[in-house]
Amino acid sequence: MATRNGFKSIACANGLARVLASLTTVAWLAACSTPExxxxxxxxxxxxxxxxxxxxxxxxxxxxxxxxxxxxxxxxxxxxxxxxxxxxxxxxxxxxxxxxxxxxxxxxxxxxxxRSAAYAYYLRALCYYEQIEDVTRDQGNTEQAQRALSDVVARFPNTPYSRDATVKLDLVRDHLAGKEMDVGRYYQTRGQYLAAINRFKTVVDKFQTTSHVPEALERLTESYVALGVFSEAQKATAVLGYNYPGTEWYQDAYALLMSKGLTPEGSEAEPPIALVDPDQIKGTEPAPALEPAVAAPPSDIAPAPDAVPVDPVTGMPLPTQQPAAPPPPADEGPLLSTGSSDQLMNHPEGESSDGDQVLIPTGEDGTPAPQ
Incomplete structure (x- = not known):
């Protein structure tokens, strides 16, 4: 019993110590939280x-x-x-x-x-604007800032607050577009192209005035090519080339389409011209020449004779007609003379023309002899 009483006394002492410690802590906290x-x-x-x-x-x-x-x-x-x-x-x-x-x-x-309502709207927008986080964080305050700044521009268009809110509104939209691009790139690197396309299309449709649109169009081309939807890839590249022709994003998108044999205009690319190196064909053998056609050997069968005309009534062969003899040579006419053309053509009949006559020598058969 003494031992038990000893245990009881020790337990009571420990409990009392804990109570005192807790009371001290409460008093200290109350002193620290004393209201002003x-x-x-x-x-x-x-x-x-x-x-x-x-x-x-x-x-x-x-x-x-x-x-x-x-x-x-x-x-x-x-x-x-x-x-x-x-x-x-x-x-x-x-x-x-x-x-x-x-x-x-x-x-x-x-x-x-x-009269200070415009400033109240503007100050509320600034409170949200100052809380914008990095694109890797939640963008709830960024969306609140966009709504508050838009409210200032819509309600008080001709005030200094509206002009400053317009500038900040462009920065807020660019920030929201950057968030969409960050998420889209995350999906793209992991092969989730449909989710990435939705993010990139949001940038193109809702944030058209931001600096992220060229990259969004180029990454749309990459995602569509990865999925094999080449018609949509061509459309995205065409829009990119029309609006941002001098950017590196368009150069990359165009090169990607050309590597697939396509062009942004919606047609297939022309095949490249193959240049033949003469050194590569020196060792090749020339094509064999065609052998000349061999004449057919002469046949032992005699050709058929020419057909003989026959009388259609009697059936007897008709006499063959001999070719007509050539007509006798025509009279050569008077000899040429050295008179004038009028004298040669108009001299009276029976009279010779004036001037000496030039006789053309003839052979024994009457043909002109060579000079």
């Missing part, structure tokens, strides 16, 4: 000026609390409306976007017609 003292009620002018002074002296965190106190202590004063916007701006300066965005949302909802 509340700001006593202060006239609105003094409280607002104190918050403004804190902001100007480089204490935006303190200024934000003072501006919130203005709204809490004097919710119906004319200073409360401005204090809401100034509080959001102070939180923005210290990168407390989770506090700034709800304050701006409340200001826009309660005071849509305020």
């Amino acid at each position: 003292p509340e700001i006593p009620d202060t006239p609105v002018e003094i409280l607002y000026n104190n918050a403004k002074d804190s902001l100007q002296t480089g204490e935006p965190a303190k200024a934000a609390k003072l501006f919130d106190e203005v709204e809490r202590q004097h919710p119906y004063s004319k200073w409360a409306t401005q204090a809401q916007l100034m509080s959001a701006y102070s939180y923005y300066l210290v990168d407390k976007y989770d506090d700034a965005i709800p304050a701006l949302e409340r200001f826009i909802e309660l005071h849509p017609g305020n």
Whole structure:
């Protein structure tokens, strides 16, 4: 029993020690989490000026609390409306976007017609814009920034806020296109070409003004060629060549199509001309010459005689007609003379023409003899 009582006393002592340790920890945590003292009620002018002074002296965190106190202590004063916007701006300066965005949302909802509403929309867009992550991270804030910036441009088109929002909006879209390209390249390197095509087509369709479109078209060509869909590959390369003819992306896409025997115009490429090296054909044997045709040997059979004409009534052969004798030579006419042409043609009958006559010597048979 003594031993048991000893064990009991030891157990009680250990339990008491644990309770004391836990109480000490709770007290220490309570001391560390002691809330800051509340700001006593202060006239609105003094409280607002104190918050403004804190902001100007480089204490935006303190200024934000003072501006919130203005709204809490004097919710119906004319200073409360401005204090809401100034509080959001102070939180923005210290990168407390989770506090700034709800304050701006409340200001826009309660005071849509305020003259500072344009700035409230713009500051809300900046809060999302400043939280844009790298393309390898989630782009939820980037999409929020795109919607907020588009809202500024649509609602306040002729303000300085709209001009700056337009510039930032182009950067946001380029960033979103970069995210799509990063995911598309991931799928492409792993052979998941359909998923990659969907990402690249999103860039071409929704982000046409960004700098990622040429690469997206070239990678569409690569993916379609890998799948064997050559008609779509030709279309993508044609669009790339029309809009970005001098880029390296078009050169790569064109070379890829040519390697497959295709052109961007939708036709097959012309086959290359084969150049024959004379040195490669020196050792080849010439083609054998054709042997001349051998004449047929003479036949022992005599050719058939010519047909003999017969009388169709009696059937007797008709006498063959001898060829007609040539006509006698015509009279050579008068001898040539050296008279004029008129005298030769017009002299009276029976009279010889003037001038000496030139006689052409003839042979014994009457034919002209050679000179």
